[in-house]
Amino acid sequence: MTVAVASGRLLEDSMRTLEAAGYLTEDAWRSTRRLILPCTDPSVRCLIAKPADLLTYVEHGAADLGIAGKDMLLEQGRDVYELVDLGFGGCRGVVAFPEERAARWEMLSPIRVATKYPRVTERYFWSRGRSVEIIEMNGTVELAPQVGLADGILDLVMSGRTLAENRLVEVAEVFRSTARLVVNRMSLRTRAEVVQAVVERMRTAAARRDPSSA
Amino acid sequence: MMRRERWQQVPSGMRDLLPGESARARAVTDGVLSRMRRWGYQEVVTPTIEYFDTLVRGEGTEAGDRLFKLVDRGGELLALRPEMTTSVARLVSTHLRGHALPLRLAYAGQVFRGSETGSGRLREFHQVGCELIGAGTLEADAEIVALAVDALAASGVPECSISLGHVGFLRGMLDGLGLPEEGERGVRALLYQKDFVGLRGILDRYGVPPARAEAFAQLPILSGRSAIQDARGLVETPENRQVLAALEDLVGILNAHGIGDAVRVDLSIIRDFDYYTGIVFEGHTASLGFPLLGGGRYDRLLDGFGVPYPATGFAIRVDRVLASPGHGEPAWPRSSDVAVVFGGGDRAAALRLAGMLRAQNLAVTVELLGRPWEEVAREAIAGGVPRAVLVAEGRAVIREGAGRERSMPVAELLARAAAGRGMEWIS
Numbered sequence: 001m002t003v004a005v006a007s008g009r010l011l012e013d014s015m016r017t018l019e020a021a022g023y024l025t026e027d028a029w030r031s032t033r034r035l036i037l038p039c040t041d042p043s044v045r046c047l048i049a050k051p052a053d054l055l056t057y058v059e060h061g062a063a064d065l066g067i068a069g070k071d072m073l074l075e076q077g078r079d080v081y082e083l084v085d086l087g088f089g090g091c092r093g094v095v096a097f098p099e100e101r102a103a104r105w106e107m108l109s110p111i112r113v114a115t116k117y118p119r120v121t122e123r124y125f126w127s128r129g130r131s132v133e134i135i136e137m138n139g140t141v142e143l144a145p146q147v148g149l150a151d152g153i154l155d156l157v158m159s160g161r162t163l164a165e166n167r168l169v170e171v172a173e174v175f176r177s178t179a180r181l182v183v184n185r186m187s188l189r190t191r192a193e194v195v196q197a198v199v200e201r202m203r204t205a206a207a208r209r210d211p212s213s214a
Numbered sequence: 215m216m217r218r219e220r221w222q223q224v225p226s227g228m229r230d231l232l233p234g235e236s237a238r239a240r241a242v243t244d245g246v247l248s249r250m251r252r253w254g255y256q257e258v259v260t261p262t263i264e265y266f267d268t269l270v271r272g273e274g275t276e277a278g279d280r281l282f283k284l285v286d287r288g289g290e291l292l293a294l295r296p297e298m299t300t301s302v303a304r305l306v307s308t309h310l311r312g313h314a315l316p317l318r319l320a321y322a323g324q325v326f327r328g329s330e331t332g333s334g335r336l337r338e339f340h341q342v343g344c345e346l347i348g349a350g351t352l353e354a355d356a357e358i359v360a361l362a363v364d365a366l367a368a369s370g371v372p373e374c375s376i377s378l379g380h381v382g383f384l385r386g387m388l389d390g391l392g393l394p395e396e397g398e399r400g401v402r403a404l405l406y407q408k409d410f411v412g413l414r415g416i417l418d419r420y421g422v423p424p425a426r427a428e429a430f431a432q433l434p435i436l437s438g439r440s441a442i443q444d445a446r447g448l449v450e451t452p453e454n455r456q457v458l459a460a461l462e463d464l465v466g467i468l469n470a471h472g473i474g475d476a477v478r479v480d481l482s483i484i485r486d487f488d489y490y491t492g493i494v495f496e497g498h499t500a501s502l503g504f505p506l507l508g509g510g511r512y513d514r515l516l517d518g519f520g521v522p523y524p525a526t527g528f529a530i531r532v533d534r535v536l537a538s539p540g541h542g543e544p545a546w547p548r549s550s551d552v553a554v555v556f557g558g559g560d561r562a563a564a565l566r567l568a569g570m571l572r573a574q575n576l577a578v579t580v581e582l583l584g585r586p587w588e589e590v591a592r593e594a595i596a597g598g599v600p601r602a603v604l605v606a607e608g609r610a611v612i613r614e615g616a617g618r619e620r621s622m623p624v625a626e627l628l629a630r631a632a633a634g635r636g637m638e639w640i641s
Binding site for chain 2: 058059060061062070073077079080081082083084085180183184185186187188189190191192193196
């Protein structure tokens with residue numbers, strides 16, 4: 001049984017939840033650079049993957065379960081079961097424009113938007129009947145409007161500080177995201193009992209850590 | 215690294231099959247088709263390209279987005295088939311209209327998905343499948359599930375099993391909610407996405423009683439021996455009761471087929487409920503993340519083609535069979551059983567020998583480049599070819615993999631070959 005965990009902003013809370021569910025000893029993941037960690041339960045192992053790759057592992061069955069941001073689920077549209085809202089990793093996907101253009105962003109056409117979420121962006125603007133030119137980026141999206149690469153951005157915000165520091169103003173919220181427990185569709189069938197046990201322990205652990213979730 | 219030009223590549227999601235893999239794919243296809251023939255299913259072939267209108271009639275308009283489309287000379291819109299059931303339905307409603315029922319048909323071929331992108335998803339792959347048309351009974355459902363089990367066994371994948379569900383169960387749950395149309399659309403969309411977090415959210419938003427919402431939350435785990443019992447406790451609409459009773463009867467028939475152990479009831483299977491009307495099932499093997507096989511009952515499809523026949527069937531994905539752990543590694547197969555080399559004046563005798571051996575179902579290659587005997591024999595035997603034969607100056611030299619070699623007059627070799635004893639007499 002393999003559980004995939006995303007490196008980056010969800011890592012710490014994911015590991016804490018696995019600890020709370022009794023699968024990892026405390027801080028076992030801090031002292032090592034290994035990408036596959038053994039768990040306290042010898043039948044379970046934990047794999048650390050890039051956030052953008054996480055759902056690939058789960059969809060292909062290289063991992064039976066995974067902890068992924070809802071943002072990645074929305075962007076990638078993978079065929080996996082999304083079973084539990086783990087509550088942590090809260091953030092929002094928003095459209096933001098430079099202060100001076102924010103008031104008339106709805107009049108730009110076609111609108112050039114820089115983003116790490118090309119499919120979400122396309123769906124969002126198309127569903128509003130807007131033509132959009134997507135500039136796909138891998139990081140520091142907020143830079144794009146300042147150097148004339150794009151009119152605005154669609155990106156994740158947590159506190160909103162990065163937006164403010166780059167003189168960007170939120171004009172629309174596109175989605176809300178938290179960490180989700182996802183399961184490979186075949187694992188749910190071929191290893192039903194074991195997978196269900198992990199799902200329930202994770203659900204309980206998440207609810208204990210954050211009573212508002214689950 | 216050398217720059218790869220576009221002409222050296224294939225479009226994303228397309229692939230070449232080299233000799234080893236191609237041979238395995240062919241063996242799987244032939245093995246499954248011949249197993250289907252034993253159940254009375256006869257192969258039909260339909261065109262790769264159909265009118266867009268035909269395919270949309272079978273798949274629903276939303277499917278239009280995932281089709282590979284082309285424009286014909288007259289401006290008509292064509293598309294590559296995304297699966298073969300619709301084509302078979304068209305064929306049945308035209309050529310086989312009025313034919314005695316039930317019809318048992320099988321097919322094999324490539325199908326195309328225009329929209330699948332990224333993460334190694336193929337846009338062209340091989341399918342082998344079958345359709346049982348004109349029988350709406352549980353016996354027919356059981357036959358198709360039993361054939362699915364048998365076909366997976368014939369595909370060579372070890373430890374396969376079938377998960378069996380019913381779209382009526384989910385539909386009953388949905389109808390029981392009494393949601394407005396928009397709400398039901400939302401719930402269906404989330405079910406297709408298998409987003410149970412979002413599903414809980416929308417059910418709460420529409421004020422669905424917690425017990426009902428909880429029943430949906432239990433869906434992913436409604437599987438195994440107690441699934442039907444557990445499901446009875448969860449939902450009590452008449453449609454659900456009827457569906458569960460039918461599933462129970464079906465399991466009884468499957469036991470009589472002797473395949474009860476290979477089938478597991480799983481009410482969490484979510485397949486298109488606008489298309490399927492009854493049982494739905496998937497076939498899988500441990501440690502492959504995708505189903506190998508999918509199918510179910512689709513009693514409305516043929517109605518759309520003007521023949522109201524009930525129908526059920528399934529298709530196996532050959533690419534996934536080949537990718538299954540335990541199916542054997544792709545290896546470059548040996549190119550032939552015998553490599554023949556001839557000297558100056560002995561071409562006619564060598565070619566006659568080759569012809570005789572081929573007639574006995576052996577694969578024979580004849581040296582084309584005029585290379586020396588030693589070189590050809592060494593290379594052939596190193597490549598796994600069990601025998602090399604040199605025909606020169608009226609004599610034949612036969613060398614085998616183990617290093618054994620013997621020689622005899624060409625006339626004697628030809629006489630022995632003519633007696634039809636393959637190459638076995640040499641050892």
